[in-house]
Amino acid sequence: MIAVDQIPVTVLTGFLGSGKTTVLNHLLRQPELNGVVAIINEFGEVALDHLLVESSEDRLALLDNGCICCSVRDDLIETLADLAGRRAAGTVPPFHRVLVETTGLADPVPVLHTLMTAPEVVGRYRIDGVVATVDAVNGARTLEAHVEAVRQIAVADRLLVTKTDLAAEDALARLDARLAAINPVATRAHVRNGVVDPAKVLDAGLFDPSARSADVVRWFDLASQAVNAPHHHAEHDCDGAECGHHSHHAHDAGVSSYSLIIDEPIQRDAFARWLDYVAALKGEDLLRFKAIVHVAEQPDAPVVVHGVQHVFHPPITLQGWPSADRRSRLVFIVRGIPRRIIENTLCKFAAVSRAAIQRSAA
Numbered sequence: 001m002i003a004v005d006q007i008p009v010t011v012l013t014g015f016l017g018s019g020k021t022t023v024l025n026h027l028l029r030q031p032e033l034n035g036v037v038a039i040i041n042e043f044g045e046v047a048l049d050h051l052l053v054e055s056s057e058d059r060l061a062l063l064d065n066g067c068i069c070c071s072v073r074d075d076l077i078e079t080l081a082d083l084a085g086r087r088a089a090g091t092v093p094p095f096h097r098v099l100v101e102t103t104g105l106a107d108p109v110p111v112l113h114t115l116m117t118a119p120e121v122v123g124r125y126r127i128d129g130v131v132a133t134v135d136a137v138n139g140a141r142t143l144e145a146h147v148e149a150v151r152q153i154a155v156a157d158r159l160l161v162t163k164t165d166l167a168a169e170d171a172l173a174r175l176d177a178r179l180a181a182i183n184p185v186a187t188r189a190h191v192r193n194g195v196v197d198p199a200k201v202l203d204a205g206l207f208d209p210s211a212r213s214a215d216v217v218r219w220f221d222l223a224s225q226a227v228n229a230p231h232h233h234a235e236h237d238c239d240g241a242e243c244g245h246h247s248h249h250a251h252d253a254g255v256s257s258y259s260l261i262i263d264e265p266i267q268r269d270a271f272a273r274w275l276d277y278v279a280a281l282k283g284e285d286l287l288r289f290k291a292i293v294h295v296a297e298q299p300d301a302p303v304v305v306h307g308v309q310h311v312f313h314p315p316i317t318l319q320g321w322p323s324a325d326r327r328s329r330l331v332f333i334v335r336g337i338p339r340r341i342i343e344n345t346l347c348k349f350a351a352v353s354r355a356a357i358q359r360s361a362a
């Protein structure tokens, strides 16, 4: 029995750069999504995603201190409990659904397990479904290299194959077949630039892990053991090395994240040169790159740049700065590229002075 006042939670997952924020942005603009609160979990010292989601602040909550499936699990519970309390007290608008966007490296199984078992959450919320984005360009390669990507697909109710404008038809057909083999029960939709019918992603029905493949059931069992084990790593950077649950849901060893803040304008051509260099030489290990850049030639119109492995999407010029902070902020999720190397290349190719690079988060 579903209690009438249980708030449905839709979990939006998908590998790094696979298009989650783009889908979320589209969804939040649809009338069906009025009264929906989005919780965004970011991996990295400097949070950018919430600046890129075009929505009023009272519809967004940000979990930015680590990855939702490990160190910020308690933050998710707290945020949900707090939201439900404020909703009951009438101090926030009466939202009727929560959308949780996980980090690209999150293993969704512990997240779902938390939603299904945490006493502060159970009874107030119910999982409506899991939506996973899969990048039509990088998807196949990502599935080979990253177990999280396979898990995200395996537990999903809805698969959204994104960036279909960039993929050839035969490659798309092969990816579809691969996805159907991993998860035969999920519906699949092809999506361009995040445009998806809300009816295709919401109201997936009560989440029921027993309806999934045997593998998923096994992961749930492992996750529940992990969740019930003493949680001795309050915070870690999700590189798997210190994760007490390593064998169950650790992230790929060697994956790390860092951010740089650059407190001087960057010349447009020099930045483009640096991007070319990094994409060509380090693309394979640059799992995700996101930046908001203060370009010297257009100080009032910052440029947002996204990179996903070798693929750099065309830069987007914003109408204005999303906040008072006008410094360039660069977020890297990499496999084995030291921060020092990136700093050196920025000095050499992007003509950034070393003194202008700040390492710590603002």
Ligand SMILES: Nc1nc2c(ncn2[C@@H]2O[C@H](COP(=O)(O)OP(=O)(O)OP(=O)(O)O)[C@@H](O)[C@H]2O)c(=O)[nH]1
Binding pocket: 014, 015, 016, 017, 018, 019, 020, 021, 022, 023, 049, 103, 104, 162, 163, 164, 165, 166, 191, 192, 193, 194, 288, 290, 305, 306, 307, 308, 313
């Ligand atoms: N051409 C094209 N680009 C897309 C499409 N969907 C997303 N992108 C681009 O892909 C890049 C990554 O998209 P995001 O929505 O930020 O991906 P994400 O999964 O939220 O990324 P993380 O939060 O870092 O994991 C951005 O530059 C998007 O503009 C699409 O359908 N077609």
